[in-house]
Amino acid sequence: MEYRRRDFFKAAAVLGVSAYLAACKRGSVARTVMNMGLPDSLGMSPDVRTWARYPEKTDLIMLTDRPPLLETPMHYFLQDLTPNDAYFVRWHYAGLPTRVDLRTFRMKVVGAVNRPLELSFDDLRSKFEPITMTAFSQCAGNSRSFFRPQVPGAQWMNGAMGNACYVGARLKDVLKAAGLKAGAVEASFRGLDIPPLQASPDFEKPLTIEHALGGDSILAYEMNGEPLPMLNGFPVRLVVPGWFATYWVKALSQITIRTEPLHNFWVDTAYRIPTTPGHSEDPKQPSPETIPLTNYPTRAIFVTPEASAKLNRFAEVKIEGVAVDDGAGIRRVEVSTDGGRTWTDAALDRVIDKYSWRRWRMSWRPSQIGPHRLQCRAANAAGEAQADHEWNHGGYCRRTIQALDVEVVS
Amino acid sequence: MQTLRILASLVVAAVAILAYAIWGRAGSERTTATTETSPVISASRLTEVQPVKAIQLEYDPPGLPPGPGLDLFAAQCVVCHSPRYVLNQPIFPRKTWTAEVHKMVKAYGAPIDPSQEKEIVNYLVSWHGKDDPPAIRNPSSK
Numbered sequence: 115m116e117y118r119r120r121d122f123f124k125a126a127a128v129l130g131v132s133a134y135l136a137a138c139k140r141g142s143v144a145r146t147v148m149n150m151g152l153p154d155s156l157g158m159s160p161d162v163r164t165w166a167r168y169p170e171k172t173d174l175i176m177l178t179d180r181p182p183l184l185e186t187p188m189h190y191f192l193q194d195l196t197p198n199d200a201y202f203v204r205w206h207y208a209g210l211p212t213r214v215d216l217r218t219f220r221m222k223v224v225g226a227v228n229r230p231l232e233l234s235f236d237d238l239r240s241k242f243e244p245i246t247m248t249a250f251s252q253c254a255g256n257s258r259s260f261f262r263p264q265v266p267g268a269q270w271m272n273g274a275m276g277n278a279c280y281v282g283a284r285l286k287d288v289l290k291a292a293g294l295k296a297g298a299v300e301a302s303f304r305g306l307d308i309p310p311l312q313a314s315p316d317f318e319k320p321l322t323i324e325h326a327l328g329g330d331s332i333l334a335y336e337m338n339g340e341p342l343p344m345l346n347g348f349p350v351r352l353v354v355p356g357w358f359a360t361y362w363v364k365a366l367s368q369i370t371i372r373t374e375p376l377h378n379f380w381v382d383t384a385y386r387i388p389t390t391p392g393h394s395e396d397p398k399q400p401s402p403e404t405i406p407l408t409n410y411p412t413r414a415i416f417v418t419p420e421a422s423a424k425l426n427r428f429a430e431v432k433i434e435g436v437a438v439d440d441g442a443g444i445r446r447v448e449v450s451t452d453g454g455r456t457w458t459d460a461a462l463d464r465v466i467d468k469y470s471w472r473r474w475r476m477s478w479r480p481s482q483i484g485p486h487r488l489q490c491r492a493a494n495a496a497g498e499a500q501a502d503h504e505w506n507h508g509g510y511c512r513r514t515i516q517a518l519d520v521e522v523v524s
Numbered sequence: 525m526q527t528l529r530i531l532a533s534l535v536v537a538a539v540a541i542l543a544y545a546i547w548g549r550a551g552s553e554r555t556t557a558t559t560e561t562s563p564v565i566s567a568s569r570l571t572e573v574q575p576v577k578a579i580q581l582e583y584d585p586p587g588l589p590p591g592p593g594l595d596l597f598a599a600q601c602v603v604c605h606s607p608r609y610v611l612n613q614p615i616f617p618r619k620t621w622t623a624e625v626h627k628m629v630k631a632y633g634a635p636i637d638p639s640q641e642k643e644i645v646n647y648l649v650s651w652h653g654k655d656d657p658p659a660i661r662n663p664s665s666k
Contacts, residue, residue: 164608166584168579168581169579169580169581170579176584176608177608177612178605178606178608178609178612179583179584179585179606179608180581180583180585180605180606180608181605181606182581183612207604208604208605212578212579212580212581213576213577213578213579214576214577214578215575215576216573216575216576216577217575217576235573264614264616266613266616266620266623266624268612269612269613269614309632310603310604310605310632311604311632311633311634311635312633313632313633313634313635314604314632314633315631315632341573341577344577344579345579348577349573349577379631379632383631384631
């Protein structure tokens, strides 16, 4: 069994290399290298990491090729803003948009409205006050691969996240322009992606009308000073700051104002967490009660060093990371270099924006040779701290204190 | 002379304390916008946007190990998604693969009948799964 798998991977590696060569010849996208056993893959849960370069993207860690699930390598998080070409990619369906003509593209507002709208890209840019906002986004399943026992789903490490500066129109301004009818309870959002089968559910996510009208959501048409990459939702993406990226509908094409709540697979079955305290459940007895996941839990993540790094004794180690929450504001990050026995406050960088991540750093001079477990934990202005242990069946909303094993050598 | 020396050191100490008050304390909260690793990407509303954006996706599916069920898997599963959806998963037990395949039918409407479901599960278990642990569990094990 084990041998057969190895052989298969070897074969796959050969295929990968030949695909790479073929791609070089064509000067096109599917650049793939299997890096088995290279130091870069040490300490990562999958024993194979594949890299790929997609249109408008740099080399990213490829979880799957169709539809593409691409993860950002950690070193990009050493910057305040994550470059567009390195920003993670996650589509549910292979029928994602690959061509958009702005001359015909219209974003519709339909349903329980007085004036149904069909807004062009230029309408969105010119008829509504542009709002600039730096916001953090994160896949609901970011860091899923670290749950034990392991759960099915995209096996992300910590790179299904990013921080970007968006410009867009306020959602509430667009809804007001349409004029909501009495009895509206939800606004739901759909993009240009098409399900593969007639029977497959359209990817559509709702916000309550209170959240849509009262929150800070924008319809973003610009990301880090440029139009959005196609794979990140060109031409317009819903930005729901502080909430998981499953709500940030890409290539937004239709907003439906509903007088009855939307029920579909994405609302009723997927992207749900247990109602139990800390949203954690026993793997042997999963909680029968679940609710849709919404906002980001408070959390600190190491950016450098990376797992399994070899550090030199007595040499200064610059520990850096990011801390995120739902917008209340990160107030404290602590780091332990001795497996959680003692904790030291990290220095917090300036606040970038309300819904941005906050960067933090600390200097460490290891004096003992051998394995060290680094840990980091954050607390926010609402007093929310992190969990020592958690598990949920979907592998969502990870908020466990991160442990990072490094090796100090002479 | 002695007095001058004391006075000088007092002045030095005062400057040091003042410097700490201004720089050092603020240091922990201070902006690091000046860090070399943080280039500012300016957001501009004046971006010229081409009227048509088009990309061409080329996929890179992995090879599939031979075995009973390969054809069915290729026809019924790969029609919607890459086999990497399997490769990216841990080596799950049969029970998990059974649930996953059934989810494709129930949630996504894949037209797979129950006997085909079984064949697909067998195929997945043959190269990326394992059989379920025995039903009798040791209650002391975690």
